[in-house]
Amino acid sequence: MSSFDKAVKELSANIRLLSDDDVLRKYRSDALREFRGFRRTFNVARLAVVFPKDAYEVVHVVKTANKFRVPVVPVGGLTGLMGGAMPVTDCIIVDMKPMNRVLHVSEEDRLVSCEAGITIDELDKRLAAHGLMTGHDPWTRKYATVGGCIAANGMGYTAAGYGSIRRQVLGLEVVLPTGEVLRTRDVEDSSTGPSLTQLFIGSEGTLGIITKATMRVYPLPEKRTLAGYRFEGFEKGFRALLKFYTMNLIPSALEYGEVFDAPSDPEQDYESELFVMFEGMEEVVDVKTKIADVLCRGSGGERVDESRVMDFWQHRHDIADFYVENVGRNGLWHDVFFDFIHVSLPATKVLDYRRLSAQVLKKHQLLVVDRGIWKQPENFSIAYLRQKGLQPRKDLSEFLTAFDELVESVQGLGGSMEYCHGVGIKMAKHMSKELGQAGLEVLRRIKSALDPNNIMNPGKLLPV
Ligand SMILES: Cc1cc2nc3c(=O)[nH]c(=O)nc-3n(C[C@H](O)[C@H](O)[C@H](O)COP(=O)(O)OP(=O)(O)OC[C@H]3O[C@@H](n4cnc5c(N)ncnc54)[C@H](O)[C@@H]3O)c2cc1C
Incomplete structure (x- = not known):
């Protein structure tokens, strides 16, 4: 009997477990798909999925897996974009969604404790x-789980005001790869050595399974204002939003991007729109909104129609619904390669990166469909595509080379290659440059100290 079979046999005695092929199909992929140029090169013959009800069951699964040296992959909503939740070898998938209880809410402590499998949307409904x-509002809020968001160090629309999820997490309960349970303290400030809570944020399930999180929560705002401004070119609006930050006028949400009617030439300049939101106490919001208005108009911005602004806000999660409803269908983006990159770099280098990245896209005959700033001037995103032509291999190779060059350009400018979706499989090969040799070695040593048998989500985050 193989070690996989032995582990499954031992687990099936007292835990809900599936190994039916049809059911397992949905666990073979997350949101890293073929249209992004991804080619599956690994062979996964056997999968089993467990649905733990509580942390004790997670401990049992992990201890059993460790005993038989069978890899485990924790998963939440499977919306991760980098292949972090994708099995790369025969393994046991730990689906955390049944662990979705809210355990404790305190208005005075301004915190919530919950299990890791609850979605952000459900948690917000319960908090309301x-x-x-919560301060977290990703496009995928209906599907993404608290554990998945913490494991990827995600960011949402309101990150301008509340930070990426790293800033919101106070304490964690984590089942380590050896089956021990680590519980960190639910406090924001602690001067007792490096933060063990932070170690697991962004670790993409490679260091342990998050079973519980305690997070900072915020009062529902008394007032919220949302305004839009159109600038005649990207740089003009960018300079306006830089002023927000140099005078410490921090919005609750900020999105700034070029307006494209169709896939467009990356080297051209386009009219650009800024959406800016303030929320909180009425008087404070009114003052900030007024200052922002003076600032934007003084920098050449023209007010965008209210209906367009509301449309942006009300439909901000629609792409995630579209994606989830259509991802299984073959027709989704079958005639193009389509991908995106979300980089972070010093604000003074953003315009340089915009220019350099446009040269890369142009060189490889790619068109830009979305480009701009999210949360703060340092975070720059590009979505681009290439029509599939008569030479699919050449199309694919140019498309993949462009992505590598976009990564290398931002690293060359001193920036980071990704600000909110993690590394997963897709970006792992760039980690040695991202962290430097010494940094990579630190991460490898942490991994092997915590996970001596390399059972916890192997093949992710670190280059193989
Ligand atoms: C259309 C679309 C829009 C998106 N928009 C955003 C956005 O606005 N902001 C954003 O940040 N992201 C966005 N994403 C990416 C994705 O939604 C986030 O990365 C999200 O945090 C993943 O959560 P999940 O529950 O789906 O995790 P999964 O995809 O299931 O897993 C993600 C990673 O976390 C690990 N993991 C999951 N649960 C646990 C756990 N309990 N303990 C330890 N590790 C765990 C997995 O092993 C994997 O490495 C988007 C994705 C799509 C498809």
Whole structure:
């Protein structure tokens, strides 16, 4: 009997476990798909999925897997974009969604404790009954779980005001690869050595399974204002939003991007739109909104129609619904290669990166469909595509080379290759440049100290 079979046999005695092929199909992929140039080169013959009800069951699964040296992959909503939740070898998938209880809410402590499998949307609904909310609003809020968001160090629309999820997490409960349980303290400030809580944020399930999180929560705002401004070119609006930050006028949400009617030439300049939101106490919001208005108009911005602004806000999660509803269908983006990159770099280098990245895209005959700033001037994103032509191999090779060059350009400018979706499989090969040799070695040593048998989500985050 193989070690996989032995582990599955031992687990099936007292835990809900599936190994039916049809059911398992959905666990073979997350949101890293073929249209992004991804080619599956690994062979996964056997998968089993477990649905733990509580942390004790997670401990049992992990201890059993460790005993038989069978890899485990924790998964939440499977919306991760980098292949972090994708099995790359025969393994046991730990689907955390049944662990979706809210354990404790305190208005005075401004915190919530919950299990890791609850979605952000559900958590926010439960908090609303207490007049509270999370500060996390990703496109995928209906599907993404608290554990998945923490494991990827995700970021949402309101990150301008509340930070990426790293800033919101106070304490964690984590089942380590050896089956021990680590519980960190639910406090924001602690001067007792490096933060063990932070170690697991962004670790993409490679260091342990997050079973519980305690997070900072915020009062539902008394007032929210949202305004839009159109600038005649990218640089003009960018300079306006830089002023927000140099005078410490921090919005609750900020999105700034070029307006494309169709896939467009990356080297041209386009009219650009800024959406800026303030929320909180009425008087404070009114003052900030007024200052922002003076600032934008003084920098050449023209007010965007209110209906367009509301449309942006109300439909901001639609792409995630479209994606989830259509991802299984073959027709989704079958005639193009389509990908995106979300980089972070010093604000003074953003315009340089925009220019350099446009040269890369142009060289490889790629068109830009989305380009701009999210949360703060340092975060720059590009979405681009290439029509598939008569030479699919050449198309694919140019498309993949462009991505590598976009990564190398931002690293060359001192920036980071990704600001909110993690590394997964897709970006792992760039990690030695990203962290430097010494940094990579630190990460490798942490991994092998915590996971001596390399059972916890192997093949992710670190280059193989
Ligand atoms: C259309 C679309 C839009 C998106 N928009 C955003 C956005 O606005 N902001 C954003 O940040 N991201 C966005 N994403 C990416 C994705 O939604 C996030 O990365 C999200 O945080 C993943 O959560 P999940 O529950 O789906 O995790 P999964 O995809 O299931 O897993 C992601 C990673 O976390 C690990 N993991 C999952 N649960 C646990 C756990 N309990 N313990 C330890 N590790 C765990 C997995 O092993 C994997 O490495 C988008 C994705 C799509 C498809």
